[in-house]
Amino acid sequence: MNQENGDIVSPSPAIRLDGVSYRANHTDIIKKVSGQFPTGNITALIGPSGAGKTTLLKLCNGLISPVQGGIYIEGKRIEEQSPLSVRRHVGIVLQSSPMIQGTVQANLALPLQLRGKTLSEEQAIATMERVGLPTSLLTRDARELSGGQKQKVSIARTLLNESKILLLDEITASLDPSSLQEIEDLIVKLKDTEKITIVWITHNLEQANRIGEYFWVMVDGQLREVGTKEEIYASEDEDVKRFVKGVLS
Ligand SMILES: Nc1ncnc2c1ncn2[C@@H]1O[C@H](COP(=O)(O)OP(=O)(O)OP(=O)(O)O)[C@@H](O)[C@H]1O
Ligand SMILES: [Mg+2]
Secondary structure, X not given: OEEEOOEXXXXXXXXXXXXXXXXXXXXXXXXXXXXXXXXXXXXXXXXOOOOOHHHHHHHHOOOXXXXXXXXXXXXXXXXXXXXXXXXXXXXXXXXXXXXXXXXXXXHHHHHHHOOOOOOOHHHHHHHHHHOOOOHHHHHOEHHHXXXXXXXXXXXXXXXXXXXXXXXXXXXXXXXXXXXXXXXXXXXXXXXXXHOOXXXXXXXXXXXXXXXXXXXXXEEOOEEEEEEOHHXXXXXXXXXXXXXXXXXXX
């Protein structure tokens, strides 16, 4: 990682987009977006509602395909990799995490089952510890967990997939302040100790301010500003200025 002029420039970005556009229902939703998510950093992806943030994350793990441009995961074009391997490598966690019927252990076993493997007792216990959940929850009905606990199980599933890149879409939006803090701490810990690259969409600019090391600001399907907090704050784009006014500091 080079840091030149305060700008974070990753020589080998986790994800790079090159002129990416996406259309649906005759509408341009993502418009020629080029940029990168630096390896081993938390990028806060911010912007007004409808800016195209969720659509961008779906493009980055191959759930949808661009109509134009290229997406590279660790230097390799997404289309040249199998959809399963992309989805394994690039995990995604959403605002609410659906649990399958059954115990927490059964939910943790799911990603391994999809690869024809089984979850050992030791692996289940170690994974619960990695995400800060008591192992006594392993035998509980997953659908009875609290919102924060479900988010941790969902993060645990990506760890069992050995995802090296984690895309987070508003994962704390429906949590109480103490669960929110726990999830923030967990993600920062995973980034620090396991070198996982994080792209985190949040509407909460105070949260972006706390966790973001690099920022993407999207407005109207375009990437209007990227960089460090200082660079975003110094943006000359009127929409960016209005959006971050007084909050990132
Ligand atoms: N399949 C689709 N067909 C038509 N329009 C779509 C489709 N998917 C997304 N859009 C539109 O594209 C725009 C961007 O949507 P997206 O969900 O990516 O925004 P967002 O930045 O995540 O917004 P929010 O902050 O509210 O979650 C919106 O206007 C949305 O209505
Ligand atoms: Mg969204």
